[in-house]
Amino acid sequence: MKQVVFNILKKALKELKVKISAIELWNVISVPPTTDMGDFAFPCFFLSETLKEDPHEIALRIRETIGEPNATDFEDIQVSGPYVNFILNRKSMAREVVWGAITWKKKYGKGGLGKGKKTMVEFPSPNTNKPLTLGHLRNMSIGESLSRILEFNGEKVIRANLNNDRGIHICKSMLAYKKWGKEKTPEKKKEKPDHFVGDFYVMFEKKKSKKLEWEAQELLQKWETGDKSTLYLWKLMNDWALEGFAETYKTLGIKHDITFYESKI
Secondary structure: OHHHHHHHHHHHHHHOOOOOOHHHHHHHOEOOOOHHHOOEEEEOHHHHHHHOOOHHHHHHHHHHHHOOOOOOOEEEEEEEOOEEEEEEOHHHHHHHHHHHHHHHHHHOOOOOOOOOOEEEEEOOOOEOOOOOOHHHHHHHHHHHHHHHHHHHOOOEEEEEEEEEOOOHHHHHHHHHHHHHOOOOOHHHHOOOHHHHHHHHHHHHHHHOOHHHHHHHHHHHHHHHOOOHHHHHHHHHHHHHHHHHHHHHHHHHOOOOOEEEEHHHO
8 A cells, every 4th residue: 555655645746846756755655653643644844945835834735736535545635734644444455355365365465575585583492491481482473473474475484493401590400300300200290391391490499599509500510511410411301391392383383494502502
């Protein structure tokens, strides 16, 4: 619809003998902050110096030159101060959208704007010390939706995931498991693996003390120096978390093309 607004303004400005490039006109057409101000707006401030008129008067002249709008496209075209505001006919637009969707089915709205472009979309990039949350679900929904929209427009999309699998937060889960895990496993508890790991992170937070915080820092230092037993426990719990994540991704129909790990950076 911006193209329709552009064509109307271009014709009106030509009749008023206002010289403006197509690019400048296109760029100055804006979307108001709220719909009660219209769907598209044309500000007349920048024409004031050239025409030596008040912006409001310029807006009135442009509106008069436009004449009666096509009722199929616009409910109204109004002047508000220095703006010419275009209010779309939503009923007509809704009919057009529905008819287009019925006619073109899955091809409706498809274009080639993204042809030849390559985009990486990274999501949800979780921490491996706890299960995926509602926040991750939101990010997965947005990430997958954006990926599909970009692909629909012809872009090559690379779905990426960055696992935050190292650091003090990971060591807190590890320390809690060392102290209170008693060789438990997700299989023995019949619990989803990432939830199993998260239980120990919660346990650490509930029992948190200065001594435990210090021990977690010591465990992180051992990880950084390559202590074998620490690395073994880290890999064991990370694998449990990642296994749980994979189950969730499968349920939601999400597949990543490439996966990164902070521990490898």
